[in-house]
Amino acid sequence: MLVxxxxxxxxLVAIYPLFESVRLSFTNARLGSSRVPENVGFxxxxxxxxxxxxxxxxxxxxxxxxTTVAFETVLGIIIALVIHSNFRGRGVVRTSMLIPWAIPTVxxxxxxxWMYNDVYGVINDILVVRxxxxxxxxxxxxxxxxGLFPERxxxxxxxxxxxxxxxxxxxIWKTTPFMALLLLAGLQVIPSDVYEASTVDGAxxxxxxxxxxxxxxxxxxxxxxxxxxLDAFRVxxxxxxxxxxxxxxxxxxxxxxxxxxxxxxxxxxSAAAVIIFGCIAVLVIMYTRLVRIEET
Amino acid sequence: xxxxxxxxxxxxxxxxxxxxxxxxxxxxHYVKRAAFWLMILMILVYxxxxxxxxxxxxxxxxxxxxxxxxxxWPKHISWAHFSYVFDNGDFLKAxxxxxxxxxxxxxxxxxxxxxxxxxxxxxxxxxxTFTLYLILSMTMFxxxxxxxxxxxxxxxxxxxxxxxxxxTWLALIFTYLTFTLxxxxxxxxxxxxxxxxxxxxAALVDGASPMRTFWEILLPLALPGLVTTGLLAFIAAWxxxxxxxxxxxxxxxxxxxxxxxxxSGNTQYDYxxxxxxxxxxxxxxxxxxxxxxFQRKILGGLTAGAVKG
Numbered sequence: 001m002l003v004x005x006x007x008x009x010x011x012l013v014a015i016y017p018l019f020e021s022v023r024l025s026f027t028n029a030r031l032g033s034s035r036v037p038e039n040v041g042f043x044x045x046x047x048x049x050x051x052x053x054x055x056x057x058x059x060x061x062x063x064x065x066x067t068t069v070a071f072e073t074v075l076g077i078i079i080a081l082v083i084h085s086n087f088r089g090r091g092v093v094r095t096s097m098l099i100p101w102a103i104p105t106v107x108x109x110x111x112x113x114w115m116y117n118d119v120y121g122v123i124n125d126i127l128v129v130r131x132x133x134x135x136x137x138x139x140x141x142x143x144x145x146x147g148l149f150p151e152r153x154x155x156x157x158x159x160x161x162x163x164x165x166x167x168x169x170x171x172i173w174k175t176t177p178f179m180a181l182l183l184l185a186g187l188q189v190i191p192s193d194v195y196e197a198s199t200v201d202g203a204x205x206x207x208x209x210x211x212x213x214x215x216x217x218x219x220x221x222x223x224x225x226x227x228x229x230l231d232a233f234r235v236x237x238x239x240x241x242x243x244x245x246x247x248x249x250x251x252x253x254x255x256x257x258x259x260x261x262x263x264x265x266x267x268x269x270s271a272a273a274v275i276i277f278g279c280i281a282v283l284v285i286m287y288t289r290l291v292r293i294e295e296t
Numbered sequence: 297x298x299x300x301x302x303x304x305x306x307x308x309x310x311x312x313x314x315x316x317x318x319x320x321x322x323x324x325h326y327v328k329r330a331a332f333w334l335m336i337l338m339i340l341v342y343x344x345x346x347x348x349x350x351x352x353x354x355x356x357x358x359x360x361x362x363x364x365x366x367x368x369w370p371k372h373i374s375w376a377h378f379s380y381v382f383d384n385g386d387f388l389k390a391x392x393x394x395x396x397x398x399x400x401x402x403x404x405x406x407x408x409x410x411x412x413x414x415x416x417x418x419x420x421x422x423x424x425t426f427t428l429y430l431i432l433s434m435t436m437f438x439x440x441x442x443x444x445x446x447x448x449x450x451x452x453x454x455x456x457x458x459x460x461x462x463x464t465w466l467a468l469i470f471t472y473l474t475f476t477l478x479x480x481x482x483x484x485x486x487x488x489x490x491x492x493x494x495x496x497x498a499a500l501v502d503g504a505s506p507m508r509t510f511w512e513i514l515l516p517l518a519l520p521g522l523v524t525t526g527l528l529a530f531i532a533a534w535x536x537x538x539x540x541x542x543x544x545x546x547x548x549x550x551x552x553x554x555x556x557x558x559x560s561g562n563t564q565y566d567y568x569x570x571x572x573x574x575x576x577x578x579x580x581x582x583x584x585x586x587x588x589x590f591q592r593k594i595l596g597g598l599t600a601g602a603v604k605g
Contacts, residue, residue, distance in 0.1 A: 002419075002506075003427060006412030006481050013474045014434050017442035017449065024444060031447065082335050093336060095591050096343045102587040103347065104535035106553040107576040111350050114569045122349060125366035177343055181595060227436075234438040237537045241557045253440040253538075260444045261542055270444050277441035284433050 018277070025271035031264035044271035054272065056247060057255035060164060064239075064251060065232040068171045072228055073221070075172070076179030081213075083180070084187045094184070097177035105174065109241035112170045116156035124153040160248040167242050167249055171235065179224050186220025187213070230283050234276060252276050347584070354378065354574040361570050377574035387575055389547040390555035394579075397465050397551060398533040401472040402526050409480030410522065414510050416481065417488025418496065428485065434478035439538050446471050450543055463545040471539045476529040483528070487521035488514065524593040531583060552579045 025044055029037035048054045083093055100108070115122050132146035156166040190213070198208055214221075236253040243249040245258050256276060260269030353361055357374035360367045381387055415421070416428060445454075450467045452460040461467045491514070499509045515522075540551040547555070556579060559572045587594060 002411045002415035002510075005408045006431075006477060007427060009408060009473055009477055010431065010434055013446070013471065014437055014442065014478075017445035017474075018437075020445035020448070020454070021442055031444070032451075079339055082332070082339065085332075087332075087336070089336075093339060095588060096340055098587050098591055098594065099347050099584060100343055102531065102583045103580050104537075104553050104556075104583070106535070106537050106557045107350075107580050108346070110556055110559075110572050110576060111346055114353065114567075114573065115346065115349060117569070120362050120364060120366065120569075122366050122368075125364070129365050173342070173346065185595070230436050230438075234440055236440065240541075241537075253438070256440050257443060257538070257542070261447070266444050266448075273438075273441045273443065276438055280436065280438050280441075284436050 021270045021277075022274055024266055025274045027267045029266040029270075031261070031266045033264070037267065040267065044268045045275075047268060048271055048275070053247065053250070054255060057250045057252050060249060061233060061235070061251045061253075063164065064168055064171070064235060065229060067168050068175070068232045069225065069228050071168075071172045072176045072179045073225060075176045076183050076224070077217075077221075079176065079180035080183035080187055081209075083184055094181070097181060099177075100174045101178045103174070105237040106241050108170060108174050109238045112166075112173070113157055113242050116166055118153050118155040118158065121153075121156075123156070128153050157242060160246075163243055163246065163249045167239055170238055170242070171232070174238075175228065175231070179228060182224040182227075183217065183220055186217050186224075189220075190216045226283055226286060230280055233280055233283070347580070350573045350576050350580070353569060354577045356570065358570055377570040378578070380571050381574045381578060386547045387552075387555055390550055390552045391578070393465065393468075393547070393549055394534055394552040397468045397472065398530050400465070400469045401476050401533045402530045404469070405473060405476040405480040405529055406522055406526050409477055409525075410484055410515070410518070411510075412481045413484030413488050414514060417485040417491075418493075418514070419506075428482075431478045431481050431485075435475075435482050437474065437478070439474065442474065443538065443542060446474075446539070447542065462543060463549050465549055467543045468536075468540060468549065468551070471543060472533050472536060475536075476533055479532070480525050480529055483525045484518070484521060487518060487525075491517060520593065524590065524596065527586060527590055528594065531586075534579075534583065 024037075026039055026041060027037040028040050028043075079097075083090060083097075103111075116124075118124060127149050128151070131149045135142050135145040138145065154162060156162045194212060194216070195208060198212060203211070234253050235251050236257065239249050239251050239254055240257075245254055245262075250258075252272065253276060256269050256272040258269075259265045259272055263269075352368075352370055354377050355373050355375070356367070356370045357372055357376065360370060360372065416424060416431075448454055449458070450460070450462050450471070452458045461470070495513050495517070496509055499513050500506070504512070535553060536551070537553045537557065540554045541557070544550045544554065552575075556572065556575050559568065559575065
């Protein structure tokens with residue numbers, strides 16, 4: 001059977017470990033300990049829901065997921081619509097959008113950490129130095145616009161109130177272009193005569209967008225949305241590289257790894273990992289119901 | 297500008313850019329057009345500037361990196377950061393590890409995955425739909441959910457007596473199959489499904505075995521798909537961080553992303569950003585070039601992986 005090797009390896013590297021994680025989550029197993037683990041029932045899950053750090057990580061993860069997906073969707077639609085129109089240099093713009101996607105997450109995290117730097121960072125330079133200069137010369141209102149920008153440089157990463165929004169902005173930067181490209185592919189499938197007919201009927205562009213483009217884009221949009229939600233919910237790399245295990249940015253995946261590996265609490269960490277898996281499984285079921293695998 | 301309005305005249309509906317009507321060329325028309333190009337410019341700056349900034353930082357001398365106000369275009373080019381990176385034995389080892397691990401994973405995933413995808417895409421058998429659903433759900437699997445159990449398996453601490461492969465290439469090659477293999481099977485299945493059936497039928501009628509048909513007819517036809525899928529799997533493996541961080545200990549197996557993440561200075565406030573950016577450019581430039589060269593195929597492969605059902 002030709003499928004056997006694939007199925008065997010998937011079973012070995014994904015399905016068995018998954019069941020093992022579920023089993024471990026009901027024990028007090030520790031990493032690197034020869035003591036025979038005991039069954040603790042739902043004890044780990046109880047502990048998690050009484051652990052402020054876990055609740056906090058859950059909250060951060062939900063904030064991260066909702067904000068990134070919302071921004072990526074809106075920005076993605078806008079960018080896809082802009083690129084969908086005919087203009088010279090369209091290919092260049094489309095190609096440029098693959099760059100954030102191709103950059104390894106670790107690299108983009110380090111790169112943005114440098115851009116966010118509180119002394120020499122380019123973002124602080126733009127906000128605090130360049131923007132006021134740009135608007136200052138405008139008569140009457142220039143001063144007011146310049147006054148909108150911060151007076152002092154911001155420690156985006158070190159300041160607990162700025163850390164999570166800053167990391168969210170990095171994720172939005174990295175994945176919006178990808179979202180836009182998926183939506184662009186969806187836009188290109190929409191036949192143009194639909195628009196011609198409604199233009200004849202006197203529909204405004206705004207009406208066309210809400211009543212035709214958006215409904216017709218729905219399949220592509222849903223798939224992109226769920227894909228992004230899954231990815232955002234298990235976020236690890238960007239948070240860990242930029243802020244480590246700091247509580248103000250800790251997400252569920254960072255929490256689970258800290259418990260599993262750093263603190264060697266295999267049981268408790270597995271319970272956290274199983275909760276992440278459960279949340280994602282619900283989303284995957286939604287997704288597989290949306291894409292039909294045709295029965296041939 | 298003139299060529300744009302020529303385009304507009306021929307353009308069917310389009311997005312925001314399509315709102316120009318060549319008939320009414322009042323001042324409002326020019327405002328709209330300026331706004332449109334401003335948006336294009338903003339998109340370009342948004343996507344390209346950070347990578348430009350990495351390159352600019354990497355080639356600046358330290359005096360220009362640590363400068364306020366910030367210097368946007370390097371005044372002097374210095375290769376000091378790159379020579380630091382290439383004289384750094386650890387970073388070179390990390391690059392080597394990344395290359396070996398990613399290449400091996402891709403070859404294994406393609407070899408095994410192509411066979412499975414051939415069967416799933418071209419044959420009918422019991423459990424086919426179930427297998428497809430299984431593979432599809434595995435492409436969305438959260439790696440963190442199996443981190444602990446994989447760690448135990450790697451250390452040989454499970455029900456089958458296996459050697460401890462912690463901190464080796466093998467540990468990464470083995471665990472990277474969790475995300476590369478399902479992805480490969482899924483994309484290639486769609487690819488095989490879309491291929492015309494006549495050639496294959498002709499070969500089968502002529503008495504060729506399914507394996508021979510696969511090797512001599514389908515595989516050559518599938519080569520473009522294999523290249524694209526392999527490239528995407530390679531990028532995924534090259535960029536992987538969580539497993540590499542957890543299953544390696546030192547530079548005998550540590551990969552480039554872990555090396556870049558763990559670059560640090562003497563104190564918390566002294567980050568060698570020039571060196572980090574040079575290393576980042578070294579790790580990223582090959583990917584960016586590959587992506588730009590294969591952009592059409594990649595776009596096709598990504599949308600096939602994500603949109604087609």
